[in-house]
Amino acid sequence: MKKLLLMTALVVAVFAAGAQNIIFSEDFETGTPPAGWTLIDADGNGQNWELMDQGYGNDYDGYSFASYPMGSSANDNWMVTPAISLGTASSLSFFRMTGFFTQAHYGVYVSTTSATDITSFTLLQEETPSYYAWSQITVDLNAYSDQTVYIAFRHFDNSSAPIMIDNIEVTSTMSASVITATPAPPPPHRR
DSSP: OHHHHHHHHHHHHHHHHTOEEEEEEEOOTTSSOOTTOEEEETTOSSOOEEEEEOOSSSTTOSEEEEEOOTTOSOEEEEEEOOOEEOOEEEEEEEEEEEOSSSOOOEEEEEESSOSSOGGGOEEEEEEOOOSSSOEEEEEEOGGGTTSEEEEEEEEEESSOOOEEEEEEEEEEEOOOOOOOOOOOOOOOOOO
8 A cells, every 4th residue: 555655646746747828818809908918118109019809810810019119210118927937847839920021129128026017127039030920939947946036028120010919828737736745554453
């Protein structure tokens, strides 16, 4: 009985140690800005991230969040998640699409202290996509294991091209918990 109990505990611990879990997701399909997100118009031009109805008839049809500097040639807009408590082996995944005729520049940042102080954010990745198509992007968050973070999407450049973000997911691997098994005493012998 002790061997069976111990073996069961070990199997549970091994499976729990490698399980990937989606700990945060947002697909913007509610049609309203998500609760708890922070939008920052750092350039003060009155334009910021906004909910956009795609309607393009593709896999990402529906709503996404877009930073679209209408008539402006410069922008610096931040879209920041609520606080996310990471486990180990964490990563961020999202889909992005750039502007129609010009290229938009954006970056992904992380902060462990604030959703509103843009000076507290550290750049994880930035790019200027070169084509008008949805692409999935994955960003490693392992440096922030077992910490609470805010993830920011920053659209900043001198073009009037939009950047669209959709289907955001953060995954983490569960840490193995210490499982203590105390076997029950054997039943009394009956004669």
